[in-house]
Amino acid sequence: MVNLFLASVREGTWKSQGWPETWTDYAVSKLALNAYSSVLAKRSQRFGLVVNCFCPGFTRTSMTGGEGTHTAVEAAELATRLALLPTEELPTGKFYISHNNVLRSKL
Structure with a gap:
């Protein structure tokens, strides 16, 4: 998927090929x-x-134009709690997302 996107960008065809126009690279x-x-x-x-x-x-940052549901400090605190969990309490290969400052696994 990444190679397809990069090829489309190099060829200048990414918009005509239906890639979203907002936040696509991200x-x-x-x-x-x-x-x-x-x-x-x-x-x-x-x-x-x-x-x-x-x-x-x-998260409220310059990337979001100051918009967001929580501060960067709150996001960092949650990331720190996740990183400091003992390995026996934390499965591997998961995607965690913060929702209302609560961790949820999406995989």
């Missing part, structure tokens, strides 16, 4: 990150390592 990069994290989770499991993805949700 969405495709997140797709690649999540897929690679899943691969790393499978490869690292035998070493006792846990690999997951975390999305802070709609």
